[in-house]
Amino acid sequence: MNPPAPYYQHQGITIYRADCFEVLHTLEGVGAYVTDVPYSSGGAFRGDRMFSTLSKYASSDSSQQAGIGFTGDNRDQRAFLAWCSLWMSAARGAAADGATFATFIDWRQLPTITDAIQAGGWVWRGVGVWSKKFGRPRDGGFSGACEFLPWASHGSLVESGAYPSGAFEYSPPPVSRRHHLAEKPLPVMEWAMANVPAGALVVDPFMGSGSTLVVAKRRGLRAIGIDVDERQCEIAARRLSQDMLPGLELEDLDAGELEGPALLPLEQAEG
Amino acid sequence: MNPPAPYYQHQGITIYRADCFEVLHTLEGVGAYVTDVPYSSGGAFRGDRMFSTLSKYASSDSSQQAGIGFTGDNRDQRAFLAWCSLWMSAARGAAADGATFATFIDWRQLPTITDAIQAGGWVWRGVGVWSKKFGRPRDGGFSGACEFLPWASHGSLVESGAYPSGAFEYSPPPVSRRHHLAEKPLPVMEWAMANVPAGALVVDPFMGSGSTLVVAKRRGLRAIGIDVDERQCEIAARRLSQDMLPGLELEDLDAGELEGPALLPLEQAEG
């Protein structure tokens, strides 16, 4: 099979505007997958509002009550597991021996993701933690201060000479300064990719605004980003075209504004 | 039903030397469960789980294998899920409305524990993270720097006026200075119990060396600790008898040595 025509291609970095399955089936020799799977939306299953509603149910005490759409909740959860298992399996089919896999996820979907990782044939190796330092406070409960990075390998873990910590602390910039609602700050992405060996091909099946590619480019890695949304592809391409002199700190790149015509704001549905 | 005779009882703190089921079925009005369930973890290979806790978890570098191990750590996945569901369900049967539940666990068993929490009828609310700052390094992978604190409530979450963070960073003291191999430092326990409202009855079904009770006593809470191992009961009782003047810092209490005769190490057979 051949991949679709690239949306962007320059200096070892390629962007495809496509569903990830279309591209994953055409790849081989992938050394690492690093991504941020969408879990609060996703055209594959349901509209954003519907999913939010269900999440709201699940987060209330109403799961103990009668009359809630339990089957609907359940089916969404199952569909998410099935869909993740499928794309993770497709990803593994394109992976080189010893390839690594990592995706960001929130606490609620973490168990589903670790099931999907193993269902997809990956060897689950651990869970990294990104601490944002602050989360929304909760009277009588713990704030949601962390996001999780379950990671895995295709077969034996290959030594890369890197020993990243399982915990990383970094305060994210305000939403107003992000290119994407769920955007991961570049230092956080750099941490998540710290164990990727030199020369590896990195693939992000849910590219979003392209933080994975920006870090890959800085490190001189080959990389492929995939996103169904053309606006995200454009944003990512513009970020890659920015000045990336080594003297620039990642934080500065994060704060850099994109040149060119203004882009339409993203609708909520993209979160 | 009546509980067994207490092993220790003083100033609102009670210790039972018993299997937790024996006691849980006799309780009522419990405001919070805070515990550290035996992980039944220790490696991806079948054989690795079968070792004693000392050889599984204590540093293999140090030839000193003296110390106190603990029991009930050898269950396989299915049995661990079933057993946890049972005791969590029994615990919920004794819980007051709005009671909270929290247990420490490692990354490998986290999904199993969140399943058990929900199977036991609790409403899963989130996952706290204790960062030890440093874990054993892994070439090509992330270190295991964190332990996790999934938490839940019995029905609606009750406001307690406390807003603890979902992340807590603290370096544990070396094994040689602990009362229990898996002992949680007092500042970590204090964080894990930060949302427990004043006046609540706290129960720890797997007391170990009694850190939960020590923090409860400091906070003026009523508390019940349960452990099958009489040596742990004795250690906990001694810790509770130590000087706990408010002027003393928790770190100092951690470092305090216990008076009385030395304890025998646990035999390998029990591991």
Next chain:
DNA sequence: GCCGAGAATGAATCCATCC
């Protein structure tokens, strides 16, 4: 009591050998 240099450590993991 404070500070710096050197030593020790880790709720592992993986693999080569034994039985």
Next chain:
DNA sequence: AGGATGGATTCATTCTCGG
């Protein structure tokens, strides 16, 4: 074969101890 055992490995942080 397959389970059990023993040993080598890793480095940021903490601990120990002397000055």
